[in-house]
Amino acid sequence: MAKRTRDEDPEPTADFTADDDYVPYVPVRERRADKYRKIASTRRRPHGDQTSSEDEAVDDTPKAGPRSNVALIDQAAELRKLEKPKTELEKEFKLEQEILQAQTQKKALFSAAELAKDVHYTESLKTSWTPPAHIRNMTEKQHEETRNKWHILTEGEDLPPPIRTFREMRLPEPILAHLKEKGITKPTPIQLQGLPAVLSGRDMIGIAFTGSGKTLVFTLPLVLMALEAEVRLPFVQGEGPIGMILCPSRELxxxxxxVAVGMCAALEKGGLPQIRPLLCMGGISMQEQADVLRKGPHIVIATPGRLQDMLENGKINLTSCKYLCMDEADRMVDMGFEDDVRNIMAYFKGQRQTLLFSATMPKKIQNFARSALVRPVVVNVGRAGAANLDVVQEVEYVKQEAKIVLVFAENKNDVDEIHEYLLLKGVDCTAIHGGKDQAEREYAVKAYKEGKADVLIATDVASKGLDFAQIQHVINYDMPKEIEDYVHRIGRTGRSGKTGVATTFINRNSSEQILLDLKYLLKEAKQRVPPVLEALEDPNEKFRQAEGEIVEGLDADCTFCGGLGHRITNCPKLELQRKQVMSSHRSMHAGSGAGEY
Known part of the structure; x- marks a missing residue:
């Protein structure tokens, strides 16, 4: 084999640099970076600027905005500068809204099954009642003039018309005669608008001061509904009720x-079928009403605990029940009945007409009610939580040891001591509180109503809804811890258009928040404010001055309890509930760890 010499030409090699089609390899990272640089450097061309067809073919990158060369973080900073800065007031108001929203998440008026199935009702229940033709033919402007005349505030869609007389409401003659016999000749403002709303089948939130006739608004339509059901098909054992009313206390x-028994008796006396109401509450033997249970009750009026027991034991059922009213609805929730109410809801088999009534209805209750009711009508006669203007309020600063007289006292021991003192002084008096058995409580109320006792000493158990027609003077031995309780207490006088006097003793044992609430409640009712209250400095004065001007929707009262002298951020009632929850959690935690040692 011939050897190749050094001088011979080597074999030709491939010359890649000469190949015109060759494209050098560029890593993905560099290609992506180059693409981003092109996008960032792109500018919006002025109007009318034309590009060549060659440019159009080559430039296929997306067109960016006019400020694409400015970093997003810089753009955000510029926008913040342009925004109107929030004031401290607006920040605090936003915090209040968040707190209120957190407190109104629960829906006690839905059963667990309805919540699980996400049940929503969109139409109100239909009834056979309609207003007279001449009322229906009136214009909405005429209806509004009637509402304005009686200072009735309403909310809701397709509002039922207000009706000025009971006869025009198409009530049966026996009921008209019964009302006249009771001295009720014309509707009060809450009845004027509330009765047509309830008779129409609408869900309703009724807010009116104590003694304004709310009980008639939800009791009368239920009696008429029961009458219609009985006429259509008589009730037998195992059926009923057609509706029920829940109350927070036995006395109420x-x-x-x-009230219901009186109406039912009047109907029966007038030749109409018998309507059977059932009283279902603790402290009484249900054997007394065995006959009603056997025949089937049309109406149940109950406290939540006893009603729940009756439902669980199968004594009554809610298969036919299409009407639910919660009297003193805000107190039902506040007094710990929320779980009981939700359990009761589980026994309903379908939609019901739901009514909530109270003299004090804070926004937290109204908000959750609106979320649970169907096309609700809100009827408001006076601000929710406002005091009855027919009550003259007097406030006296009295040292703790100098307080002798009574009516309402915060705890049971004070009630017993005042009762004993007045008996020793020869005063005909009686007493009531939660520590007494049902027979004693009923005797005390009956003796007072019949005039056998001149004075009634009580805890707040007697402050909610009880109607003492002849009472002229309420004395608060101490200031309650919540302004709502004060409103209910003084509402035992000045009822049905009569005037009354309420005297309240205060001292250093009362918290500053409750005294501020009292101060502004007196001002709202145009009552004399004593110097000791006038001298109190209000830390929330900035909200009061800015109401409706700086922050849209700003209210002067606490949205949790309705107090006028504090905000939800420092609400004593909310703080007490938080402490109770924390205490409960600590107790559960301690109990769960008790067996680990």
Whole structure:
């Protein structure tokens, strides 16, 4: 084999640099970076600027905005500068809204099953009642003039018309005669608008001062509904009720039951079928009402605990129940009945007409009610939580040891001590509180109503809804811890258009928040404010001055309890509830760890 010499030409090699089609390899990272640089450097061309067809073919990158060369973080900073800065007031108001929203998440008026199935009702229940033709033919402007005349505030869609007389409401003659016999000749403002709303089948939130006739608004339509159901098909054992009314206290349940019994008796006396109401509450034997249970009750008036027991034991069922009213609805939730109410809801088999009534209805209650009711009508006669203007309020600063007289006292021991003192002084008096058995409580209320006792000493158990027609003077031995309780207490006088006097003793034992609430409640009712209250400095004065001007929707009152002297951020009632929850959690935690050692 011939060897190749050094001088011979080597074999030709491939010359890649000479190849015109060759494109050098560029890593992905560099290609992506180059693409981003092109996008960032792109500018919006002025109007009318034309590009060549060659440019159009080559430039296929997306066109960016006019400020694409400015970093997003810089653009955000510029926008913040342009925004109107929020004031401290607006920040605090936003915090209040968040707190209120957190407190109104629960829906106690839905059962667990309805919540699980996400049940929503969109139409109100239909009834056979309609207003007279001449009322229907009136214009909305005429209806509004009637509402304005009686200072009735309403909210809702397709509002039922206000009706000025009971006869025009198409009530049966026996009911008209019964009302006249009771001295009720014309509707009060809450009845004027509330009765047509309830008779129409609408869900309703009724807010009116104490003694304004709210009980008639929800009791009368239920009696008429029961009458219609009985005429259509008589009730037998195992059926009923057609509707029920829930009350937070036994005394209020008994009073409402007596009102219903009176109407049912009047109907029966007028030749109409018998309507059977059932009183369902603790402290009484249900054997007394065995006959009503056997025949089937049309109406149930109950406290939540006893009603729940009756439902669980199968004594009554809610298969036919299409009407639910919660009297003193805000107190029902506040007094710990929320879980009981939700459990009761589970026994309903379908949609019901739901009514909520109270003299004090803070926004937290109204908000959750609106979320649960169907096309609700809100009827408001006076601000929710406002004091009855027919009550003259007097406030006296009295040292703790100098307080002798009574009516309402915060705790049971004070009630017993005042009762004993007045008996020793020869005063005919009686007492009531939660520590007494039902027979004693009923005797005390009956003796007072019948005039056998001149004075009634009580805790707040007697402050909610009880109607003492002849009472002229309420004395608060101490200031309650919540302004709502004060409103309910003084509402025992000045009822049905009569005037009354409420005297309240205060001292250093009362918290500053409750005294501020009292101060502004007196001012709202145009009452004399004592110097000791006038001298109190209000830390929330900035909200009061800015109401409706700086922050849209700003209210002067606490959205949790309705107090006028504090905000939701420092609400004593909310703080107490938080402490109770924390205490409960600590107790559960301690109990769960008790067996680990």
């Amino acid at each position: 349940a008994r009073q409402t039951y007596d």
